[in-house]
Amino acid sequence: MEADLEREVEAAAVAEAAASNNVDSIPSASSSSGVPLSPLHLVVLGHVDAGKSSLMGRLLHELGLVSARDDHKFQRDAAAAGKGSFAWAWVLDERPEERERGVTVDVAMTRFNTRRFAVTLLDAPGHRDFVPNMIAGAAQADAALLLVDGSPGGFEAGFSEGTGGLHGTPGGQTREHAVLARSLGIEQMAVVISKLDTVGYDKARFDTIRAALLPYLKSVGFKESSLQWLPASGPLGENLVGPPQDPNLAAWWTSGPHVVGAIDAFNPRERATSKPLRMPITDVFKSKTGAIVLGGKVEGGALKPGSKVVLVPGPSQPFSVRSLEASGSPTHLVRAGDSVEVALVAGHGGGAGGGGAIDPSNVAAGAVLCHPDFPAVLVTRFELRVVVLDVPVPLLRGHVVTLHAHVAREEGHITALLATLDPRTGDVIKSRPRCLTKGQTALVEVTAVRGLVLEEYADYRALGRVALREGGRTLAVGIVTRLLE
Ligand SMILES: Nc1nc2c(ncn2[C@@H]2O[C@H](COP(=O)(O)OP(=O)(O)OP(=O)(O)O)[C@@H](O)[C@H]2O)c(=O)[nH]1
Numbered sequence: 090m091e092a093d094l095e096r097e098v099e100a101a102a103v104a105e106a107a108a109s110n111n112v113d114s115i116p117s118a119s120s121s122s123g124v125p126l127s128p129l130h131l132v133v134l135g136h137v138d139a140g141k142s143s144l145m146g147r148l149l150h151e152l153g154l155v156s157a158r159d160d161h162k163f164q165r166d167a168a169a170a171g172k173g174s175f176a177w178a179w180v181l182d183e184r185p186e187e188r189e190r191g192v193t194v195d196v197a198m199t200r201f202n203t204r205r206f207a208v209t210l211l212d213a214p215g216h217r218d219f220v221p222n223m224i225a226g227a228a229q230a231d232a233a234l235l236l237v238d239g240s241p242g243g244f245e246a247g248f249s250e251g252t253g254g255l256h257g258t259p260g261g262q263t264r265e266h267a268v269l270a271r272s273l274g275i276e277q278m279a280v281v282i283s284k285l286d287t288v289g290y291d292k293a294r295f296d297t298i299r300a301a302l303l304p305y306l307k308s309v310g311f312k313e314s315s316l317q318w319l320p321a322s323g324p325l326g327e328n329l330v331g332p333p334q335d336p337n338l339a340a341w342w343t344s345g346p347h348v349v350g351a352i353d354a355f356n357p358r359e360r361a362t363s364k365p366l367r368m369p370i371t372d373v374f375k376s377k378t379g380a381i382v383l384g385g386k387v388e389g390g391a392l393k394p395g396s397k398v399v400l401v402p403g404p405s406q407p408f409s410v411r412s413l414e415a416s417g418s419p420t421h422l423v424r425a426g427d428s429v430e431v432a433l434v435a436g437h438g439g440g441a442g443g444g445g446a447i448d449p450s451n452v453a454a455g456a457v458l459c460h461p462d463f464p465a466v467l468v469t470r471f472e473l474r475v476v477v478l479d480v481p482v483p484l485l486r487g488h489v490v491t492l493h494a495h496v497a498r499e500e501g502h503i504t505a506l507l508a509t510l511d512p513r514t515g516d517v518i519k520s521r522p523r524c525l526t527k528g529q530t531a532l533v534e535v536t537a538v539r540g541l542v543l544e545e546y547a548d549y550r551a552l553g554r555v556a557l558r559e560g561g562r563t564l565a566v567g568i569v570t571r572l573l574e
Pocket of ligand 1: 135136137138139140141142143144236283284285286287321322323324325
């Protein structure tokens with residue numbers, strides 16, 4: 090991202106760390122040897138067919154998390170469907186839906202432990218049509234694996250630039266995912282180059298892809314020191330949990346990390362425990378006992394059974410937390426950074442079937458659970474500092490856009506072009522420009538049709554980032570500088 094955005098991101102990180110009171114060193118899970126584990130939300134990104142699902146499916150198998158029976162079933166079902174080569178992907182892609190759900194943001198979520206982390210894995214779809222789901226996944230993530238197809242022509246397809254003009258084609262998802270991930274707050278990423286078996290594990294191909302991709306990743310705001318690079322193959326099980334076995338790869342990949350090693354090399358995120366409770370909702374369902382259960386990641390604050398909460402937007406009366414689950418296990422405390430399921434009862438006590446005032450089908454993905462004394466506000470007009478991406482035509486006042494913020498999606502339009510800015514100093518270059526073109530940094534005013542839960546970025550990073558999209562393209566990404574209405 091541009092230098093000013095970068096600075097703000099860093100300043101906010103320092104402020105957040107200072108405010109977090111060190112409650113954060115309390116771990117929420119421990120490894121088999123009793124070593125405390127930090128939570129890590131990891132999103133897997135990459136162009137369609139880059140090998141994301143196969144890699145993660147095989148990794149779960151290598152970690153012993155897929156039973157032999159399921160393994161067999163996936164191979165058999167995938168083969169029967171004429172998609173034998175997709176068998177590993179089915180581990181993640183084929184999830185039975187047992188519960189009666191209201192909203193679900195369609196990002197496959199799986200948990201596993203590494204030596205240092207209790208990982209919540211978010212497998213985001215690579216197809217362009219599913220970029221909104223990818224945004225929801227990346228918005229919750231602390232780090233990313235970016236899968237890049239190393240086969241002949243594969244990298245080039247994913248890294249293609251869009252063609253300009255109104256009817257031009259958008260660029261590959263390697264580009265779009267990288268810029269979105271960075272703008273949604275992901276600072277550390279491991280680039281995993283897959284399918285090198287198709288070129289005999291040619292080191293030159295690995296080096297060429299790295300040389301082409303690194304300048305781009307730096308230009309969108311990743312620091313070189315926060316990037317890792319490694320080869321791996323999901324279907325062939327190469328370099329996932331141990332050193333490569335194929336002699337052609339082992340010949341030159343001698344001291345670099347394998348996938349699990351790269352995950353363990355990420356830094357844990359500071360937990361914003363001292364901030365007001367904010368939990369954007371990704372999932373709503375009724376438990377077997379009839380209680381309303383909300384799923385999502387706690388971005389700030391903490392919760393325990395008995396805590397009073399409100400849903401914004403939602404019914405005005407508070408609810409009580411009846412029980413909590415984190416990483417699939419019941420718990421008495423959840424804090425910023427945890428992925429949780431919160432069972433609610435009506436605030437005045439309720440019964441087993443309490444919380445009935447929330448109808449699962451009426452909860453929008455992106456509603457936010459808050460403390461009743463510090464509720465979030467629903468905003469319809471706000472100011473954004475944006476970087477304009479690969480727009481087919483210049484952006485004008487009145488431009489209709491889809492707004493993506495944390496896991497929320499809402500229709501809106503650009504109500505004013507306030508100024509173009511110097512990306513380094515933030516100084517105004519031109520007030521009230523007539524249009525915005527690719528690469529410009531600008532201050533714009535945006536109106537949302539129905540309202541979004543947003544925070545000013547300086548106050549609350551996780552709820553202060555917005556992406557503007559239209560017709561399958563990301564037009565601009567930015568941070569919320571002022572809430573106006
Ligand atoms: N030869 C080879 N094929 C691979 C490798 N990784 C994945 N594939 C194949 O590539 C195809 C796509 O793999 P997926 O894992 O479904 O790709 P994806 O990135 O999850 O795809 P989307 O979720 O649709 O974006 C499948 O046929 C895989 O078997 C690899 O390292 N080598």
